[in-house]
Amino acid sequence: MRRIGGYPIVGALGRGGMGRVYRVLEPETGRLLALKILDPHPHLVSVLGEPQARRLFLVETAVMEKVRHPHLAAMIDRGVHDGRPFFVMEYHCHQLADHIGEGDVLERPTRPLPAHEAFRITREILQGLAAMHRLGVVHRDVKPANVLLTENDNVKLIDFGLSKIPGVSFPKTRRIVVGTPYYAAPEQERDPEAATAASDLYSVGVVFYRLLTGHLPSELSRAVLPHPFDGPSWKAFFRKAIAVNPAARYRSAQGMLRALRALQKSFDASLEQACRLWHEEAPRRAEPVRCRREAVKIRRQEAEKFFDLDALWRPRHETSNRWTLYGDVLWDGTTGLWWQRGGSSQRLTWPEARAAVQRLRDARFCGRSDWRLPTVDELATVLKRPRYPDTFCLEPVFSRDVRRFWSADRCSFRSAWYASSELGYIAVQDFSCRMHVRAVAGPEEGPPERQGEP
Structure with a gap:
């Protein structure tokens, strides 16, 4: 595995005007961090020259060292690799x-x-x-x-x-935009x-x-x-x-x-x-909905069409759910699916999420042994777009503490699709990122009274 200054690189995060940014591991703890190393864009070098680009990179490093606050990304380390300065800062997915x-x-x-x-x-x-x-x-x-x-x-x-x-001036040139x-x-x-x-x-x-x-x-x-x-x-x-x-x-x-x-x-x-003035509209009659339960691997460029998403990656059609609460789980009469109401207590990587679902199966959580990570299609049936004022006035069906949760569907050999319950969209993240698990089971063909209450 390639390293910079002793930090193993696990992926690229992007490139700015003055450097490349990598996702790296902290050697002692395995914590994910971000490492930025001087590698100025050719356009910047042509305008400013290498020495000036290096100076600006060191200015950024100085700012991170000088200013500390809980809402500013903190610098963890700095150094030089093959003659190029770098710094390491906290990373969030x-x-x-x-x-x-x-x-x-x-x-x-x-x-x-x-x-x-x-x-x-x-x-x-x-x-x-x-x-x-x-x-x-x-x-x-x-x-x-x-x-x-x-x-x-x-x-x-x-x-x-x-x-x-x-005391530090930025080079004056119309060929570089600041902001x-x-x-x-x-x-x-x-x-x-x-x-x-x-x-x-x-x-x-x-x-x-x-x-x-x-x-x-x-x-x-x-x-x-x-x-x-x-x-x-x-x-x-x-x-x-x-x-x-x-x-x-x-x-x-x-x-x-x-x-x-x-x-x-x-x-x-x-x-x-x-x-106080708002009243919930009469619920619409919900037609039965069937959705895919087998996990798939879908690339970004195929996802919008395959998952039937709009331009902002939200499901084009919202499901009219018919919820019934049974202890720690919910049953949806529209899809026949059982859902964990609270989800996992901790945020997990994707491999950890799969293991957590296996533990639910082994423990026969709520009397069931068919728990699994939901597919994007199944997640789409419980996603809702925020609306005023019902987003605020109605008690949520699911816990609001669980905002992002993994799906079973992958995007690549090291990334998977997830859902945001807060804004009702689908997106993709690296396996190493941490999110909640909201397991699903079923579907049941009829109401739970006929299938046996968990």
Whole structure:
């Protein structure tokens, strides 16, 4: 196995302007980490030259060493390999951009988050930025692709390669863009050295808007928000957050945090009122549904069609489930499938997930010996898109603590498909990532009274 500085490489994570990033193992513990090594893009070298590219890489390393906070990715180690500097930082499998479905074409809509999650993630981004700003460091590239989510969905801000540090100037050239279109503040787009803490706060405003609505703000929609985010307090918040003039924005990350908390308090009060007035619609008659139970191997380029997913990788058709609770399991009269209600107590790698299901079989959990990892088709029958206000007003059928869980279907020799119950989508991850298990059994051809209650 190839190594860098003693760290075994288990996979590639990507390439930026100044380096390549690998998934590596910590030799002593086997913990997954990310290692970034200097390997500048040829375009960057042609514009800046090798010495300048190296200097910028070391600037990023210095930022990671200088700024420490629970919501900033922490540096674990640094060194030199074959004459090239590298650093090692904590690694988490899930990226906010992937979670909301943001790809290379930023103009395309993304999956909106439930409001309470959008508030929480935005708060944690601001808390991380506040730590940077106290030391005079400006991130200059706040966007969903630079936000990692831990197993508990806590924020870890990453990629400080474009950060502005007091006393360190960025090379002035029109051939290098500092920041990302739509997320970068207007003054930063004109001159990267003009970026201040207010520029980062502009980016946070765009991220928050994106998380809530699934869209990017534009000149025409800057103060026009969809229901239920269309009140005066919402409009006032975004007018200030993404004001063109930096002086008109929030003065600090802490000031924006206070405004965000006040906005959430107002939203929570309106939600409580909406839940009191809201009544569940009469359930539609559910037709029996049969779905594939044999595991398959499906590549990314085939998945959307094979699994019948929309452009945001959500099932095109939602199943009208007919749930009956039997102790620790649920039976769906529409599909005839039995489901673990709570799922595994811990997050597991894919091989560990398969072993956990085997233990359920061996122990005859709830009187059954046919437990297995569900296929994507079976998972699709229990996925629902977030809706207002029923997402908030209804008690969930399954535990909300289990947000991502493995399927039996593989994508490659080292990756498998999983489901997000929070946003109702299907995605793929490396076997080494950790997620919950929600085992399935059956199907039963008739109601459980005829089959024997577990």
